Amino acid sequence: MTPWGPQASPSLSSMDRLINLPVIQSPVDFGPLLDRALDVAEEEEDASLLDDASLACAVDALSVGGDGAPLPQNTDGGSPVLHPSPAMSLPVETDEDQPSQSEGNREGKRMRRRNKRRAEREKRSPWNYQPKLRVGEKHSTPDVIDVSFGVEDFPATRNAYVAKAQAIIRERPLTVQDLKDIGMPIKEWEGKTSHVLRDRGKFNVGYLLGQPNDEDWPAVVAEANRVFEEARVEGEGHFTASEKKTRRGEFVALVAGVTFCKSKEHPDVRGNLEKQQELIDRLCENPAVARIAGFGSASMAYGAPKIYRHYVDHLEPLYERYGLSTLFGDSIFPSANFNLGPQSASAVHADSGNVPYGHCHITALGNFDHKKGGHFVFWDLGFAVEFPPGASILIPSACVRHGNTVIQDGEKRYSFTQYCPGSLIQWVRCGFRTAKSLTQAERDEIDGVGDARRQKLMNLFSKYDELAADQQLVFKKGKI
Numbered sequence: 001m002t003p004w005g006p007q008a009s010p011s012l013s014s015m016d017r018l019i020n021l022p023v024i025q026s027p028v029d030f031g032p033l034l035d036r037a038l039d040v041a042e043e044e045e046d047a048s049l050l051d052d053a054s055l056a057c058a059v060d061a062l063s064v065g066g067d068g069a070p071l072p073q074n075t076d077g078g079s080p081v082l083h084p085s086p087a088m089s090l091p092v093e094t095d096e097d098q099p100s101q102s103e104g105n106r107e108g109k110r111m112r113r114r115n116k117r118r119a120e121r122e123k124r125s126p127w128n129y130q131p132k133l134r135v136g137e138k139h140s141t142p143d144v145i146d147v148s149f150g151v152e153d154f155p156a157t158r159n160a161y162v163a164k165a166q167a168i169i170r171e172r173p174l175t176v177q178d179l180k181d182i183g184m185p186i187k188e189w190e191g192k193t194s195h196v197l198r199d200r201g202k203f204n205v206g207y208l209l210g211q212p213n214d215e216d217w218p219a220v221v222a223e224a225n226r227v228f229e230e231a232r233v234e235g236e237g238h239f240t241a242s243e244k245k246t247r248r249g250e251f252v253a254l255v256a257g258v259t260f261c262k263s264k265e266h267p268d269v270r271g272n273l274e275k276q277q278e279l280i281d282r283l284c285e286n287p288a289v290a291r292i293a294g295f296g297s298a299s300m301a302y303g304a305p306k307i308y309r310h311y312v313d314h315l316e317p318l319y320e321r322y323g324l325s326t327l328f329g330d331s332i333f334p335s336a337n338f339n340l341g342p343q344s345a346s347a348v349h350a351d352s353g354n355v356p357y358g359h360c361h362i363t364a365l366g367n368f369d370h371k372k373g374g375h376f377v378f379w380d381l382g383f384a385v386e387f388p389p390g391a392s393i394l395i396p397s398a399c400v401r402h403g404n405t406v407i408q409d410g411e412k413r414y415s416f417t418q419y420c421p422g423s424l425i426q427w428v429r430c431g432f433r434t435a436k437s438l439t440q441a442e443r444d445e446i447d448g449v450g451d452a453r454r455q456k457l458m459n460l461f462s463k464y465d466e467l468a469a470d471q472q473l474v475f476k477k478g479k480i
């Protein structure tokens with residue numbers, strides 16, 4: 001643990017050496033994540049649709065929600081329920097949308113194309129997700145942030161199913177003044193451009209993803225803000241003490257998804273009280289929240305393809321065995337936290353129960369001045385970054401301690417996180433049994449001797465210069 005206090009923190013000069021921010025050319029880029037309109041526009045036959053009223057949803061090629069996209073499933077696997085809202089303005093096909101005689105064949109052709117795309121989207125799931133990698137060859141490159149930290153520093157347990165527990169740095173979240181007092185550099189970020197966090201060994205250990213370059217993204221964020229606020233207000237009087245004050249900070253948080261269920265002695269959907277589950281279902285069914293979830297999943301597929309495949313290889317059989325459904329139609333992450341505020345800010349912590357060599361997706365929401373608060377603190381990487389509403393980050397949250405700075409009075413901040421509990425991977429690798437039920441010889445056969453598995457898992461992170469090759473390996477030739 002790094003003790004709290006200015007005397008224990010790196011000096012400003014040493015912090016300066018921890019990071020540098022050159023813009024360099026990469027053999028791959030984040031075009032597909034940030035310019036989804038082009039994902040559709042590349043298909044010439046669809047180019048005419050770009051001026052269509054349904055553009056905002058039609059271009060949603062890397063995520064869920066929107067026009068005809070697969071809607072999120074209820075956690076019980078039931079039919080999804082759409083809660084349309086003015087902010088999303090999702091097009092709904094009615095008789096009035098049918099082409100008039102005067103529009104003739106052009107409108108009919110457009111409808112057939114739209115229905116074809118809808119059918120394609122409905123077939124998607126996290127298990128067969130396929131990013132359109134070739135689109136990325138045309139567009140912008142991410143900036144690189146080199147960090148003086150390495151995956152070999154990760155405090156994973158020997159078999160690396162979870163991380164070693166680390167104490168919270170301090171009970172309350174840091175302030176911007178705290179960061180200044182300890183000399184921690186603060187990187188400006190408008191939350192739109194992508195940055196890759198590259199470790200000592202040139203592994204891409206994390207990403208400042210930014211946000212999709214869609215003109216409707218502000219509406220997506222506004223709708224997510226609305227439904228998060230609505231959930232907290234409606235749930236007042238129902239939340240438990242632990243839901244109102246988490247170990248990370250004082251804000252309302254709901255937890256959803258698949259985790260290890262002790263009462264059933266196997267993984268299952270996390271149990272929640274009735275009102276909480278009602279709120280969670282509504283959040284999961286909201287197209288804006290689902291779209292943010294899909295963006296996070298697609299981002300991990302693109303930026304960490306081997307980790308994505310690792311998740312698929314273990315989670316798909318788990319879901320099949322127990323008849324489980326994903327929280328969101330095509331998001332790979334089995335669990336999610338809805339941090340409902342009103343002022344969500346976490347003390348510096350690590351989420352040690354998550355997969356150590358995997359990513360957690362975090363999206364900032366709310367209305368706050370990101371210059372004055374809400375910064376994301378990469379404690380173990382030695383810097384903080386502005387984190388505006390609507391922007392997303394991918395980090396290995398089990399091993400890299402992180403937190404947020406507090407926001408100003410009267411402001412609101414929510415956040416949405418997706419992650420994978422390490423216990424799920426372990427359950428599958430142990431043959432749908434607990435590790436405790438296995439002999440040491442059986443464990444060694446599964447995980448190798450010593451820290452063999454830990455060493456192997458480090459390489460799930462893609463090296464900066466090998467990302468394109470990893471994408472090809474996973475998505476062009478592999479099973480996914």
Ligand SMILES: [Fe+2]
Pocket residue numbers: 346349350351397402
């Ligand atoms: Fe966290």
